[in-house]
Amino acid sequence: MNFLSRAWRYVSRRISKSILLGITFFMIGNLVLIGLGISDAANNAKILTRKSMRAVVNYEVDNEKFWQYTDSLESDEERNEAYKNYPSINRELALKFGEDERVKALNYSATTTMYSDGFDNVPLGNEEKKAENNGGGGGAVTMMDGQTYEYKEPNIMIQTNIIPTMIEFTDDTNVIVEGRMYSQEDIDNANKVAVITKELAETNGLTVGDTIVLNSQQGGAMDVYYADMGITLDMTKMELEIVGIYTTKADVDPNDQRFEWMAPYESPKNFILIPGSTLAEFNYTIAKASYDHYLAQGQTDFIQTEPTLESSYYANKVVYLLEDPLKVDSFVEDYQGELEEYTFLNANNEQFKKLAKPLDTLSFFANVIVWIVTLNAVVIISLVTALTLKTREFEIGVLLALGVSKVKVVLQLFTELIIIAVLGFTLAVGSGSLIAGKVGDMVLDYQQSNQEEEITTDNNYTWVGDQNYFTEVTQEQILSQYHVTISPWLIIQIYVLGIGVVFISIVIPSAMIMRLNPKQILLA
Template identity: 25%
Template sequence: MNFFKRAWLNVWAKKGRSVLLILVSSAILMFVLAGLLIRSAAVKAMETAKNDAGATMTLSANRQAAFKKMQSSSSSSSSKSSRPKLTLTPVKLSDATKIAKLSNIKSYNVISSTTANAKSYDTVSTSTGMGGNSGGPGGMKATGSSSGDTQIDGVTSTALTTAFANSQSKLTKGRGITAADKGTNHVVIEKDLASQNNLTVGDTMTVKETTGSKSTVKVKVVGIYKASSTSAASAGPMSTDPANTIYASYTLANTIKGSKYAGTADSVTFNVKNPAQVSATKKAGNQLISSKYALSTDDASYQSIKSSMNNVEGFANKIVWLVAIAGTIILALIVILMIRERRFEIGVLLSLGEARWKIVAQFFTEMLMVIVIALAIAGVGGKFVGNQLGSQLVSQSTTTQTTSSGSTGQPGGSGQPGGSGGSGMRGGAGGPGSTTTNRAKTQNPNLEISVSAVDLAELGGFGLAITFLSIMIASGGILRLEPKKVLIS
C-alpha cells in the first residue's frame, strides 16, 4: 500500500497546506458536532421533561353536566321560589382509586377544602380597604354556604401541592402533611399565624366547624410553612389572608365539612408517568367513571418544553445537514483546487503505471489524516460552540413559547364552584396558595451539552462521509486526466 506512504510524505512535506486544511476541516466538523450535541441534548431534555415537567389529570365533578341538569329542572319548574340550584357531586375516592390503578399513573393527590372558624387562636387580619377580610376563600359562594375565617386545605401530601412544588410555600419547621397523616388531626400552619399565636410544632389549636353542629375540632401542629404571598389583596377582595390557610389531611377537611363527605374529595389530581400518553390515560380513565365526573388534563409544562425542544432539535438537525452539505462542498472545492495544482504529480504517477483508484485513495488518505486531527480539535471546540449555540437557541425558543402561550395562562388553579349546603366546596378561581392542582414547576429546559463517545463516533461518520464525498466529487478530474496532456506539452 504505497499510497499510504505517499499520502504521509505529502501531508508532512506540505505542512502549511495541511495545517490550513486541518483548520478548515475543524471549523466544519466543529459546527457539525455542535449540531449533533444540541440535537442529542434536546432529545435528552425531552426525556427529562417527561419526568420533570410531567402532566396531571384531575378528576372532579362534571360542572357542564350539572349545569345542564339544573337548566332542565329550571325549565320544568314554574315556581320562582323553588328555583333549582347547581348541585355538584363530590368525587368518590373509590372512583379515584380505580383511576390510580392505571399503568400510567405515578401518584395522586386527594384535595378536599373547606373553611372553619378560629376558636383557640386569632386569625391574621389584613386590611385591604376593599372590604372585609373574613369572607370566603375566594370565588363565588354557594347559596346557603357559610364560610369561616380559616381556610383548611385537605390534601394527601403537601409536597404534591402547587404551592409547595413551585416553592411558593416552604416548610420552615417540622414536616409537611403526608399520606401517613390520613385519619389524623395533624396540620401545617403558616408562619405568621404561628407567631401571632405563639404556636410551634407540637402545639394544639382548636377550630370550630361552620356548619351542622358547629362542634370544635382540636388539631395538632406538625409543621410550619412560610407562604411567599402574604397579602390578602392579591387573592381578591373576598379572600381570607393567605396566612390563615392550614394544610391538613383530606380526611380532616372531610370531617369538618360533615359526615356525608366521608370518602369524597373536591377533586383528585393524578400525576402521569409519561406525559406523551396523557390523552390515552384520560381516555382509559373516562371509561372508569360516570358522567357525573369529568377528567381534565394539564400537560402544559410538558407541551411547552416539548415544543421548545422540538424547535431546538429541528434547528440542530438543520445545522447538522446544512453544515455537512456546505462542508462537503467547501472541502470538495479545496480538493479540486489541490488536485489541479498536483496534476503533474498525478501525471507522473500515471506514467509509472499507478492505478487511478490508488491515486484517489492517496488523496482520500491525505484527507483522512487531516480529518482525524480535525476531529480531535472539533471534539474539544464543539462542546464550547454547542454550549453557546444551545443556550442561545433555548432562550430564543423559550421566549417564543412563553409569548405564544402567555394569553392562555391562568393565575390560579381552577377551583370548584360552590356546592350546595352549608359546607360546600370552596368556590371559584383560587387565589395564590390554592391547592387545586399539583402541576410540577415549569422550568426552562436547560441543554446539558456533553461530548460522548457516541457523539464523536457520529461526528467521525460525518467526517468520513464529507471526506469521501468531497474526494469523489473532486476525483472526476483524476479519472479523466490524460498523462500525455499533462506531461508532454
C-alpha cells in the same frame, strides 16, 4: 500497512491541495460545531429547567372540553342529561397510576372551608387593612326567600387524602413535630382525627389529644335556613381529636396584590388535615338528610340523584409527585390511553412549550444548518476526490499492476482525506469553541426580538383549595440556562461526523476503481 505511509507521503508532498482541502474541512467543522453547540445548549437549557421544576402530574377533569361539548348540544334535555353524567376522576385508575414505581407520593385530595368553633384561626396580618376595605370579610346576603342574613367568611381549610401520606410531607414542605399523621386505620374507619399546624396549636394552646370542633355553617340566623333543608345543627359540626401537629414552609405572600383581601382559610397555617373518608362521611350525612327531607316533602325539584358515600367525596384532580422531573413526559404517555373521556393527565407541558419556543426554534434552525453543511460537504469532497482520481489514474494503475489490492488503494485515498480532515477539524475545535458562544447568544437575541407570539400566562384568581403544585417558571428563567459550551461529547461528534463525511465522499469515486482492471486504467 504500506497504504498508510503512501497516504502520508501524498498528503505531505501535495501541500497546496492538502491546504485547500484542510481549509474546506476547517470551515465545515466550524459551521457544524456552532450548529451542534447551539442545538445542544438549547436542549440542555430545557433539561436543566425541567430538573429544577417539581416533578408533578395532575390527573384532572377537562372542564373546558366538556363545556364545549355541552354548548354544542341543541336541546336543554340533552344538556341536562349530559350534566347528570358530569365527568369525574376514576378512583381505581387514580390509585393504579399511583402504584407506578416512578411515583413518590400522590394527593387524592378534597378540600373544603369550615368555621372554627371555640378556637381561633392564625391571623394573616391583613386584618386591619381588610376591615377598612370591606368590614372584615362580612356582608349581607339575601336568600331565595327574601330574608337577609349577615355573612361571615370561613376561617379554616380542611385538606384530605385517601392514603395516609401527602406530597407536602414527602418533599418536606410539611413535617410532623408532635404525634403522628392519620393512619390507614383512621381512613378505613373514617375516624374523626385531625393533624393541625404548630401555629394553630400555639395560637389556641392545643396539644395532641385535645379535641376541636369545626362547623360547616356560620351559625346565627343562617341556622334557620339550613333547618328548612332538613339539616340539624349537630350535622353541621365535626368534633375531631388532634393526633398530630406539623410545621409547614408554605405561607401567604404579604407582597401578593391579593394579600389585603385574603381570607384566613387561605393561609396554610390554618389548614387542618383529616382522612378523606371522614370528610366523605360528614358530607354524606348532610346530603342524605337534605335529600330525604325534600323527598318526604315531595319537593323533587330540589333533588336529583340520591347521594352516596362515594359521591360525597369529590376531588377536582389527583396530583402525582414523581421521582424524576425528566420522567414526567413518559409517565403521561404511558397512561394517557387509559383515561376516560373528558379527563387528562396534565404535566403543565403546554405552558412550558410556549416559554421554551425560542429555544426550540433555535435548535431547529441549528440542526437544519448542520444537515445542509454536512450534505454540501459530502458533495464537495466527493467532486474533489473524483476529479483528483482522474489525474491519478496512472498512479492507481501502476499500484494495481504491482499487485496492490483495490481495497488497499481505496483505503489509501480514505486515509489521505482522514489525515486532512482530522487536522482541519482539530483547528475548527479551537476556533469554534471561541466563537460558538458569541454566535449562539447573538442568534438567541435575534430570535427573541423577532418573536411574533407574545407569551401570556394565566393570571386568573384560583381558589386556594385547588392548590397548584406546578413550579411556575418564566421565559427569562428558561433562557438564563442557555449557555453554549463545547463539551468533549460534541468534539467526539465532530470527528465522527468528519469520518462519516469522508467515508461517504470516497464511496462513489471508489466505484470507478473497483470496476476496472490495471490494463483498462493504464490505457484509458
